[in-house]
Amino acid sequence: MTWLVAGGCLGLGACDGPGYPDGGGFAAGRITPRAQWTATGRVLAPASAVDGDPATAALGEGSYERAFLNIDLGRECLFNMVVINHGARETGHARRIAVLTSDDGKNYQRQAEAPGLRRVSTVMLPRAVLARYLRIEVVDPGDTTWAVGEVYIN
Numbered sequence: 001m002t003w004l005v006a007g008g009c010l011g012l013g014a015c016d017g018p019g020y021p022d023g024g025g026f027a028a029g030r031i032t033p034r035a036q037w038t039a040t041g042r043v044l045a046p047a048s049a050v051d052g053d054p055a056t057a058a059l060g061e062g063s064y065e066r067a068f069l070n071i072d073l074g075r076e077c078l079f080n081m082v083v084i085n086h087g088a089r090e091t092g093h094a095r096r097i098a099v100l101t102s103d104d105g106k107n108y109q110r111q112a113e114a115p116g117l118r119r120v121s122t123v124m125l126p127r128a129v130l131a132r133y134l135r136i137e138v139v140d141p142g143d144t145t146w147a148v149g150e151v152y153i154n
Contacts, residue, residue, distance in 0.1 A: 031153045036074030041135075042067050049148040054087040060138065060146035067094075067146045068137035071153075072105060079153050080128040082136065083120060087149020090119040096140035099123045101131035108135050116142060 039046040039058065048056040049069055060067035082099050086092045093116035100108035114123040123136075134153065138146055 031073055031077045031079055033074075038072045038074075039069060040072075041069040043069055043146070043148065046070075049151050052150070054085045054149035057087045057089060057092070057147040057149040059089075059092075059148075060141075066138065067141075068135055069148055069151070070105070071134045071136075071151060073132055073134065073153070076103070076130050076132045077153070078128050078130050080125040081154045082123045082125075082134065083152040083154075084116075084122075084136065084148055085120050085150040085152070086118075086147045089144070089147035089149070091144055092142070092147025093117055093119075093121050094138040094140060094142045094146050096138075097121060097123065098137050098139050099125065100135040100137065101129050102133040102135070103131060105133045108133070113139060 034050065034052055037050040039050045041058070042061065043049075043058040044061050045056070046058045046069055049058040050071060058069055084097070095116055096113060097116050098113045099111050101111055102108045111125045111129055112123050114121065136148070136151070
């Protein structure tokens with residue numbers, strides 16, 4: 001039952017933007033038009049995580065155990081899954097990551113934690129969340145520098 005409810009929330013298309021008449025889709029990360037997303041955080045080249053090209057990557061820097069990536073979706077969106085493609089650095093995953101959300105970009109609430117996995121890390125939220133800002137942060141670093149080749153939100 002929970003899976004059906006979550007799946008139903010994903011189909012609402014609450015934040016589909018112009019140019020996406022087929023509704024939001026995982027493969028293209030169509031929560032809002034990707035062109036509206038901006039990324040910042042404690043990583044090198046944060047914009048690389050949302051540029052539509054998994055060959056480029058935001059990379060944890062120096063003390064990467066504190067690495068995080070903030071994404072401004074441009075407007076409030078309804079979602080319950082965040083996927084991190086580690087791109088060319090498929091072993092660039094943390095042992096554990098957290099997903100936090102915010103309405104104002106300042107006060108974040110932790111929504112879920114999950115293990116980081118080789119190549120692609122997926123975090124399912126326990127319920128759909130309506131938020132404009134998303135933060136992905138390293139909870140437990142891996143053996144190599146954290147790499148975020150691309151983020152998909154659904």
